[in-house]
Amino acid sequence: MPNKPLVAELIELLALERLEENLFRGQSRDIGSKAVFGGQVLGQALSAAQATVDPDSRRRAHSLHAYFLRAGDVQAPIIYDVDRTRDGGSFSVRRVSAIQHGKVIFFCAASFQGDEDGVEHQAQMPEVPAPEDIAEPPPVPPEVMATLPVKMQRWLSRELPFEFRYVQPRNELNPQPLPPRERFWFRLTEKIGDSPELHRTLLAYASDYQLLGAANFPHGISYYQPNVQMASLDHALWxxxxxxxxxxxxxxIDSPTAQNSRGMARGLIFDCAGRLVASAAQEGLIRVVPTASDVAHVPARE
Incomplete structure (x- = not known):
């Protein structure tokens, strides 16, 4: 049987099985990451929250605030338990807990609002080349790929449901110090339907791509290096x-600070017309573990 198209597979991944009125089950896809991809849990949690908001209210998610508590197991399903915290006159709030092996691995709060008229302004989109004027990222050369651990090979060679165009490409396998900012275009690889809820869950999934990586740039380190430990601690999306x-x-994306083995990054998401459509922020763990070579060069105490 042929493999399912990547976009259809992702949409199916984000469409949860309803077990009870406020209880849902999601599956995972092993994409070669060390644990369940954080964007997957974000998208599935938002999908669960959206499923408990009355469609007749015409309220849509405007913010999501989440904490990652434990690494997710790609081999086990994830249960999403939704608490219908409040349905007020203008806003609805949902709290979602993601559970694996009897433990909460993630929780978030999501707020929903209907359309209202009001004051409006936005940040200006950076001046960057159009995506059509930027080359696709080149594949990792086979001779380099052969030197990498098997799981990293799978991560780097995986096919993605999104395509990317990087304004200033960076070699993550041989990182050099750069200012703490990144700009890239992204989109699904094929057209889908018009459901705003589906597009929001897909953006929640994609918002975790590369976000924390900008905190590594000034230090010339990368997630792909075996002595660099990284994990998302929280994630906010508007x-x-x-x-x-x-x-x-x-x-x-830019990273205003890194300290105490934590880095912070924030991102603004614009459409091609220059409209600011979403914002994101994340703090994550960044640890650089001394290698055997580093230890060998430490002078012995007298």
């Missing part, structure tokens, strides 16, 4: 204006 995940979106 939806500002309508958008489509299958149209080009610009992710403008």
């Amino acid at each position: 939806f500002h204006r309508p958008f489509r995940a299958d149209d080009w979106l610009l992710y403008a």
Whole structure:
């Protein structure tokens, strides 16, 4: 049987099985990462929350605030337990706990609001080349790929449901110090339907791509290095204006600080018309573990 198209597979991954009124089950896809991809849990949790909001209320998610507590097991299903915290006159709030092996691995709060008129302004989109004017990222050369651990080979050679165009490409396998910012375009590899809820869950999934990586740039380190340990601690996402995940979106990321083995990154997401459609922020663990070579060069105490 042929493999399912990547976009259809991702949409199916984000469409949860309903077990009870407020209880859902999601599966995972092993994409070669060390644990369940954080964007998957974000997208599935938002999908669960959206499924408990009355569609007749015409309220849509405008913010999501999440904490990652434990690494997810790609071999086990994830249960999403939704608490219908509040349905007020203008806003609805849901709290979602993601559970594996009897333990909470993630929780979030999501807020929903209907359309309202009001004051409006936004940050200006950075001046960058159009996505059509940027070359696709080149594949890792076979001779380099052969030197890498098997799981990293799978991660780097995987096919993605999103395509990317990097304004300033960086060699993550041989990183050099750079300013703490990144700009790239991304979109789904094929067109999908018009459901705003589906496009939001897909953007939640994609918002975890590369976000924390900008905190590594000034230090010349990379997630791919065996002595670098990285893990997302939290994630915040705000939806500002309508958008489509299958149209080009610009992710403008910067990292204002790193300290105490934690780094912070924030991102603005624009459409091709320059409208700010979403914002994201994340703090994550970044540890650089001394290698055997580093230890060998430490002078012995007298």
